Amino acid sequence: MNIVKPNSYRSGPDERGHFGIFGGRFVAETLMPLILDLEKAYTAAKADPAFQAEMDGYLKNYVGRPSPLYFAERLTEHLGGAKIYLKREELNHTGSHKVNNVLGQIMLARRMGKKRIIAETGAGQHGVATATLCARFGLECIVYMGAVDVERQQQNVIRMEMLGATVMPVQSGTRTLKDAMNEALRDWVTNVHNTFYCIGTVAGPHPYPTLVRDFQSIIGNETKAQMQEIEGRLPDSLVACIGGGSNAMGLFHPFLDDSTVEIFGVEAAGHGLTQLHAASIAGGRPGVLHGNRTYLLMDADGQITDAHSISAGLDYPGIGPEHSWLHEIGRVNYLSATDDEALAAFQLLSKLEGIIPALEPAHAIAKVLELAPKRPRDHLMVINLSGRGDKDVPQVGDILRGKSQ
Amino acid sequence: MTTRIDTRFAELAKQDRPAFVTFLMAGDPDPSTSLEIIKALPKAGADVIEIGMPFTDPMADGPSIQAAGLRALKAGMTLKKTLDLVRGFRKEDNATPIVLMGYYNPIYIYGVDKFLVDAKSAGVDGLIIVDLPPEEDEELCLPAIKAGLNFIRLATPTTDDKRLPAVLANTSGFVYYVSVTGITGAAAADSDAVSEAVARIKRHTKLPVCVGFGIRTPETARAIASHADGAVVGTALVDALKSSLDAEGRATGKTVKAVADLTAALAQGVRGAQQAAE
Numbered sequence: 001m002n003i004v005k006p007n008s009y010r011s012g013p014d015e016r017g018h019f020g021i022f023g024g025r026f027v028a029e030t031l032m033p034l035i036l037d038l039e040k041a042y043t044a045a046k047a048d049p050a051f052q053a054e055m056d057g058y059l060k061n062y063v064g065r066p067s068p069l070y071f072a073e074r075l076t077e078h079l080g081g082a083k084i085y086l087k088r089e090e091l092n093h094t095g096s097h098k099v100n101n102v103l104g105q106i107m108l109a110r111r112m113g114k115k116r117i118i119a120e121t122g123a124g125q126h127g128v129a130t131a132t133l134c135a136r137f138g139l140e141c142i143v144y145m146g147a148v149d150v151e152r153q154q155q156n157v158i159r160m161e162m163l164g165a166t167v168m169p170v171q172s173g174t175r176t177l178k179d180a181m182n183e184a185l186r187d188w189v190t191n192v193h194n195t196f197y198c199i200g201t202v203a204g205p206h207p208y209p210t211l212v213r214d215f216q217s218i219i220g221n222e223t224k225a226q227m228q229e230i231e232g233r234l235p236d237s238l239v240a241c242i243g244g245g246s247n248a249m250g251l252f253h254p255f256l257d258d259s260t261v262e263i264f265g266v267e268a269a270g271h272g273l274t275q276l277h278a279a280s281i282a283g284g285r286p287g288v289l290h291g292n293r294t295y296l297l298m299d300a301d302g303q304i305t306d307a308h309s310i311s312a313g314l315d316y317p318g319i320g321p322e323h324s325w326l327h328e329i330g331r332v333n334y335l336s337a338t339d340d341e342a343l344a345a346f347q348l349l350s351k352l353e354g355i356i357p358a359l360e361p362a363h364a365i366a367k368v369l370e371l372a373p374k375r376p377r378d379h380l381m382v383i384n385l386s387g388r389g390d391k392d393v394p395q396v397g398d399i400l401r402g403k404s405q
Numbered sequence: 406m407t408t409r410i411d412t413r414f415a416e417l418a419k420q421d422r423p424a425f426v427t428f429l430m431a432g433d434p435d436p437s438t439s440l441e442i443i444k445a446l447p448k449a450g451a452d453v454i455e456i457g458m459p460f461t462d463p464m465a466d467g468p469s470i471q472a473a474g475l476r477a478l479k480a481g482m483t484l485k486k487t488l489d490l491v492r493g494f495r496k497e498d499n500a501t502p503i504v505l506m507g508y509y510n511p512i513y514i515y516g517v518d519k520f521l522v523d524a525k526s527a528g529v530d531g532l533i534i535v536d537l538p539p540e541e542d543e544e545l546c547l548p549a550i551k552a553g554l555n556f557i558r559l560a561t562p563t564t565d566d567k568r569l570p571a572v573l574a575n576t577s578g579f580v581y582y583v584s585v586t587g588i589t590g591a592a593a594a595d596s597d598a599v600s601e602a603v604a605r606i607k608r609h610t611k612l613p614v615c616v617g618f619g620i621r622t623p624e625t626a627r628a629i630a631s632h633a634d635g636a637v638v639g640t641a642l643v644d645a646l647k648s649s650l651d652a653e654g655r656a657t658g659k660t661v662k663a664v665a666d667l668t669a670a671l672a673q674g675v676r677g678a679q680q681a682a683e
Contacts, residue, residue: 016540024540024541025538025540025541026509026536026537026538026541027536027538028464028465028535028536028538028559028561029538029558029559029560029561029563029564029572029583030465030559030561030562030563030583030586030587031563032538032540032563032564032568033563033564033565033568034563172468172471173461173462173471178462179462182462182463182464185464185465186464186465186466186467186588189464189465189586189587189588190586190587190588190591191586192563192586193586287510287513287514288508288509288510288513288536289462289510290462290464291536293513296510298510298514300514301483301484301485301511301514301515302460302484302510302511302512302513302514302515303459303460303461303478303511304461304462304510
């Protein structure tokens with residue numbers, strides 16, 4: 001493929017929602033008018049200073065932003081290379097970066113007069129964030145979650161129910177995140193008139209990848225300002241884990257045109273790339289699913305194959321379309337970490353820094369263990385610590401005690 | 406370009422009767438039984454045959470058709486074998502129109518140009534691709550028209566007058582009106598609402614309008630067909646097929662007959678619509 005480097009990496013998508021060949025609007029006709037409405041409402045909201053002002057208020061006083069940019073001194077000493085900073089998204093209300101996007105979408109839903117909110121969730125973090133904001137604004141909330149994930153993320157299921165949401169375990173297909181998304185789309189197509197679909201990642205039909213990216217870009221914008229304040233310059237590298245890729249896109253996007261900044265996305269390599277995994281870029285190819293064209297895991301006939309990751313939040317056979325484009329154009333370097341590597345990183349960060357990370361960002365930390373020692377001591381590396389590990393404590397405890405897996 | 410679909414609807418118009426359109430999943434419950442079922446449909450009264458292309462993630466389908474797709478995939482069905490199925494049917498029947506219905510990814514992976522050539526030569530007449538709205542016409546719709554296949558679009562209750570022209574622009578063969586917002590196998594449509602919607606679509610197009618989703622019985626088929634150029638039944642046929650299977654989901658001696666019998670009963674219902682309309 002002949003790839004022409006763009007003048008800016010930040011100008012996408014085009015008016016039809018394409019990032020290069022990726023993205024688009026591959027949805028049933030029933031949903032098409034809604035997606036066009038959403039695009040219109042979002043364009044209007046972006047131009048309305050009152051919308052941003054109201055969001056800013058909630059981001060500060062409800063979510064608890066800005067999240068700190070923390071110098072991980074002992075991890076840095078341990079690795080003996082790059083100076084490592086953690087962007088502390090796990091300190092947000094609800095425990096992950098997911099709330100940044102949900103707040104934006106719920107504010108949009110309110111502007112559009114929608115009273116019923118549906119969402120899909122994998123690890124449950126997006127579901128918890130959605131249930132939380134629906135409670136705050138008095139909206140009905142239905143969360144679709146694969147039955148396998150309901151089992152391995154019990155604590156988040158209980159949290160969502162306490163917040164007043166209805167959790168619908170999904171029994172179809174592989175009973176994980178992709179099936180939860182199928183089921184949410186089926187709900188949406190049925191209840192088009194009163195329902196807003198709050199998508200949790202930078203995927204789905206246009207304009208979702210764009211609006212989720214925009215709402216998450218607060219991560220990168222804050223990081224840029226904080227690093228300027230602490231070190232007086234830009235970071236040299238960024239590292240984030242990727243399932244659909246919203247925490248990564250939120251950190252990366254504001255830096256895409258800063259050519260000195262190296263950027264690394266880390267997919268979930270599960271049991272290894274030759275076995276069951278969830279690394280769409282490393283082990284997949286372009287296809288069409290869930291409203292967009294992007295890298296997907298599939299067989300020779302175009303049937304979607306099972307993903308696997310120790311982390312329910314990364315257990316998805318696709319990736320956001322803008323990531324697929326950034327991969328093909330060579331701006332972001334996509335790596336992958338296995339279940340075992342993530343588990344080791346999970347334990348290391350807990351013991352060295354007193355911070356128990358979620359299994360998702362543990363994948364990013366796992367690659368930092370390889371990247372940081374090879375870089376000089378004045379190299380500034382930022383890891384997006386996208387979620388806290390409380391939800392994973394029972395699962396990891398069982399694994400470490402040899403009870404499962 | 407005149408396809409078997411155009412010819413069939415012209416004949417039906419002359420006879421002043423609505424079309425009965427059946428849907429079944431290719432390869433359900435296995436490739437050879439599936440071929441026997443499809444061969445039996447015209448005799449039982451199907452005027453147009455829709456064949457589902459199995460896909461792992463059918464996001465507009467209800468549980469029955471999802472399960473049918475998984476049964477077919479488990480039996481080793483692929484897009485290539487779906488085309489073989491059509492080829493097998495065409496050995497005996499060169500008149501009944503065949504429409505392939507499904508999702509874009511398997512076609513995209515097969516290769517659009519190669520697929521269109523192979524589908525045309527196998528005897529396919531039209532395509533219904535659920536996740537390709539007019540906004541994505543360059544992907545498959547325009548190449549399909551060039552290859553001599555009808556691209557049949559779904560119009561829905563959310564397709565308003567402003568949007569209808571865009572939906573109809575590159576549509577040919579017939580228009581498939583989805584009578585309810587929802588997935589396949591959902592609740593039955595209200596025949597007054599359907600009548601109004603069909604009339605609205607007909608103000609924008611001369612194409613025949615067939616109505617589907619929510620039609621399960623000869624009575625509903627009659628009621629709906631009396632307001633349209635055709636009625637589509639899928640889930641009810643798939644359910645009849647499924648209830649004829651053994652405990653392991655394999656075909657039995659009753660499978661082909663179960664589908665053919667329901668097809669005949671539904672076809673009677675649709676034909677009854679002609680008298681009702683007079």
